[in-house]
Amino acid sequence: xxxxxATLSTARRRxxxxxxxxxxxxxxxxxxxxxxxxxxxxxxxxxxAFSSVLFxxxxxxxxxxxxxxxxxxxxxxxxxxxxxxxxxxxSASVAPYTAKLSRTxxxxxxxxxxxxAFALTTAHIARLGRIDVRGAWYAGITIFVPWNVATxxxxxxxxxxPDPATIGLDVVFAAAMAGLAIGLVKDRxxxxxxxxxxSSAVVAALLIDPSAAIMIGGLVGPLVGLTLxxxxx
Amino acid sequence: xxxxxxxxxxxxxxxxxxxxxxxxxxLPMLVPGIDRLPPVVLEYLRLIGPAVLGAIAAASVFVHxxxxxxxxxxxxxxxxxxxxxxxxxLLLGLVVSVLVVLxxxxxxxx
Numbered sequence: 001x002x003x004x005x006a007t008l009s010t011a012r013r014r015x016x017x018x019x020x021x022x023x024x025x026x027x028x029x030x031x032x033x034x035x036x037x038x039x040x041x042x043x044x045x046x047x048x049a050f051s052s053v054l055f056x057x058x059x060x061x062x063x064x065x066x067x068x069x070x071x072x073x074x075x076x077x078x079x080x081x082x083x084x085x086x087x088x089x090x091s092a093s094v095a096p097y098t099a100k101l102s103r104t105x106x107x108x109x110x111x112x113x114x115x116x117a118f119a120l121t122t123a124h125i126a127r128l129g130r131i132d133v134r135g136a137w138y139a140g141i142t143i144f145v146p147w148n149v150a151t152x153x154x155x156x157x158x159x160x161x162p163d164p165a166t167i168g169l170d171v172v173f174a175a176a177m178a179g180l181a182i183g184l185v186k187d188r189x190x191x192x193x194x195x196x197x198x199s200s201a202v203v204a205a206l207l208i209d210p211s212a213a214i215m216i217g218g219l220v221g222p223l224v225g226l227t228l229x230x231x232x233x
Numbered sequence: 234x235x236x237x238x239x240x241x242x243x244x245x246x247x248x249x250x251x252x253x254x255x256x257x258x259x260l261p262m263l264v265p266g267i268d269r270l271p272p273v274v275l276e277y278l279r280l281i282g283p284a285v286l287g288a289i290a291a292a293s294v295f296v297h298x299x300x301x302x303x304x305x306x307x308x309x310x311x312x313x314x315x316x317x318x319x320x321x322x323l324l325l326g327l328v329v330s331v332l333v334v335l336x337x338x339x340x341x342x343x
Binding site: 017018020021024042043044045046049050053054055056059063067073076077080081084085086087088089090091092093094095096098103106107109110111113115118119122167168169170171172173174175176177178179180181182183184185189190191193194195196197198199200201202204205206210213214216217218219220221222223225226230 | 237238239240241242243244246247248249250251253254255257258259260261262263264270273275276277278279280281282283284285286287288289290291292293294295296299300301306309310311313314315317318322323324326327330331332334335338
């Protein structure tokens, strides 16, 4: 086996191991969404449409909450778009590595670019220094499949699901995001971007709105990291 | 909303929300020449990952009901992230986070 093939094999094994926690999260949170959607009055088909077409966890929960509150559709759509505007950052971050791929392939991979898929994909790219198409597919599908299956099961299971807080699983999403973020820190610029991103997001959540916090943290953190630790060409 | 199996009244809402979501995910990847961006822009994009993911975690654990909070969840997430980084194992970090939050809640009665 060549050195490059060994590196790819090692990186893929790491991707699979890292994805186990994400798979568990997608299953749990997707199941809870199915249950929540049922409680919110959505049919099984509607719940599946939210998880497969919209396919964005936080926005799905928010949309169901707004539906329960009888919020008009235009307001819900605008909020969903704002909540998911952060995906522009994800796509822009991955784009330099996918530029050589076909437009069809890029369009398909973009569909699967959730928070978790982005985290897995960027960590995989960081290990390899390039895009691995099979790895990118795996990262997306490892969220899409359990999320949608769990949505169906959650809707059907209804009240049988335990409250995640009672067994400590309510911290898993934040813990996964933090763990993946720290895993991406390779130098002082990335560390500073992480710390400033965290602190500015908290401040924004307190002073402006929680839905704006992620966008602000994601924009301000890299700006500060880049300004103070810009690499010399 | 009829809460039956096959009602499709809200499917168009999912499609509308999905259109904007997909546009956000796809447009930057479909812009030709993105790989010829200046190095400073590429460096900025490289730093987005840790900043965005950290922002999601921080806003989730430090802000509750509009107030700054440092509770068992924040300690558990920090401990899990540290262990995950130390051992190079995300899943181990998640397990640590769950165990820490359960222990703290039992200890503090939170």
